[in-house]
Amino acid sequence: RVDFQITNWFSFPQGILNHCFNDIEIFMGKLQQTAEAATVLNQRKKKKKRSKKQSAEEDLLTAKARPPPEEEFIDIFQKFKYCFSLLARLKSTISNPSSEELVHHIFKPLDMMVRTTGGPALGASVSSPALTSSAVSLLQDNLSEEERQLWTSLGPNWTLPRSQLRGPVAPYTPVFLDGWKPEASRADGQVWEDPVDSQHKHEALRVQQVVRNTCVDGSTLPPESDRLYSCTYDFIARNSSELSVQHGETLEVIESSKRWWKCRNRFDQIGFVPFNILDPLAHIDSPVNNKPPSANTHTPQRPRSLPPYIMLMNDELLQRLTNGKTNVNKPMVIPLTFQLLTRLLTGAQLFSLNKEELRAVIPEEGARVYSQLTVQKALLEVS
Numbered sequence: 576r577v578d579f580q581i582t583n584w585f586s587f588p589q590g591i592l593n594h595c596f597n598d599i600e601i602f603m604g605k606l607q608q609t610a611e612a613a614t615v616l617n618q619r620k621k622k623k624k625r626s627k628k629q630s631a632e633e634d635l636l637t638a639k640a641r642p643p644p645e646e647e648f649i650d651i652f653q654k655f656k657y658c659f660s661l662l663a664r665l666k667s668t669i670s671n672p673s674s675e676e677l678v679h680h681i682f683k684p685l686d687m688m689v690r691t692t693g694g695p696a697l698g699a700s701v702s703s704p705a706l707t708s709s710a711v712s713l714l715q716d717n718l719s720e721e722e723r724q725l726w727t728s729l730g731p732n733w734t735l736p737r738s739q740l741r742g743p744v745a746p747y748t749p750v751f752l753d754g755w756k757p758e759a760s761r762a763d764g765q766v767w768e769d770p771v772d773s774q775h776k777h778e779a780l781r782v783q784q785v786v787r788n789t790c791v792d793g794s795t796l797p798p799e800s801d802r803l804y805s806c807t808y809d810f811i812a813r814n815s816s817e818l819s820v821q822h823g824e825t826l827e828v829i830e831s832s833k834r835w836w837k838c839r840n841r842f843d844q845i846g847f848v849p850f851n852i853l854d855p856l857a858h859i860d861s862p863v864n865n866k867p868p869s870a871n872t873h874t875p876q877r878p879r880s881l882p883p884y885i886m887l888m889n890d891e892l893l894q895r896l897t898n899g900k901t902n903v904n905k906p907m908v909i910p911l912t913f914q915l916l917t918r919l920l921t922g923a924q925l926f927s928l929n930k931e932e933l934r935a936v937i938p939e940e941g942a943r944v945y946s947q948l949t950v951q952k953a954l955l956e957v958s
Contacts, residue, residue: 590755594749594751653701803855805823828853
């Protein structure tokens with residue numbers, strides 16, 4: 576049993592967090608009792624002779640060993656997600672324990688929940704409430720390696736903020752086991768607003784402000800506009816120095832002296848991104864000057880369907896094989912073999928390629944490799 580109770584807090588929103596903790600703790604106690612009853616029941620079933628009294632006790636144990644219904648598990652998974660957003664919201668106002676310390680405590684029962692439900696599938700399906708961007712940053716900055724593995728196993732509903740999720744997310748209002756509800760209004764008569772909803776609105780306004788600041792309006796561009804670029808492809812980071820980005824996302828370029836540019840996203844996360852998936856935002860609608868600055872080298876044009884990280888790797892191979900010479904008479908396209916492709920890409924990146932992209936990269940083996948990848952995807956889904 577983990578005691579989450581935090582005392583001497585204000586009634587709102589800290590009171591909401593305390594009641595989430597209470598419900599999580601109560602549910603964990605219920606799971607513990609279920610496990611203990613199941614253990615005793617299994618031991619008694621091994622005995623051959625049973626009296627009527629023992630049979631009645633076994634019936635009681637059987638009832639206690641029955642796990643809670645699925646909707647109760649979903650309710651607690653929702654409260655875990657809600658807690659993460661609340662902790663991020665309260666990060667600057669609570670201490671002893673701090674938000675960062677409480678995150679580690681929450682992951683202990685979360686791990687038990689995932690194990691009890693047979694894996695991450697049920698938890699991963701819980702989309703509402705969506706995490707705030709600040710909650711995602713809180714988790715990214717503080718999780719241990721083991722906690723990070725559990726977190727990422729729960730998928731995008733847990734690792735992405737609402738602004739990056741596809742499709743709408745249902746609204747969420749927590750209902751507590753003891754019937755507690757926050758007061759309808761503050762002392763000054765103003766209506767209380769859900770703290771997580773309020774944070775979502777605040778973050779959405781920040782994103783809108785970034786978009787407005789990057790719009791071209793005559794000749795009045797903000798000074799930082801020349802550093803703002805739009806992503807033309809999705810890119811998945813393969814190590815801690817790279818930055819995962821999505822198509823259409825706006826980035827600030829910090830360094831652009833090489834073929835991998837150092838960028839900052841709207842969550843202040845910094846990492847390297849291939850230069851040839853970035854277009855200057857200030858000139859995004861212009862038919863001319865729509866090329867990156869001087870760091871861009873003369874790159875042979877390739878089909879737009881070809882994934883950008885393959886384009887960049889092929890370009891790097893070309894540079895090496897031509898000893899860095901860029902004035903060759905004919906553009907050289909180096910066909911990749913499947914063996915070389917598997918050294919350059921992660922499994923997730925391989926699975927993301929469609930048949931046409933594979934044919935573009937490895938013309939002779941593309942169709943066969945696509946069939947093999949399709950079979951492996953099916954096997955992974957089954958397992």
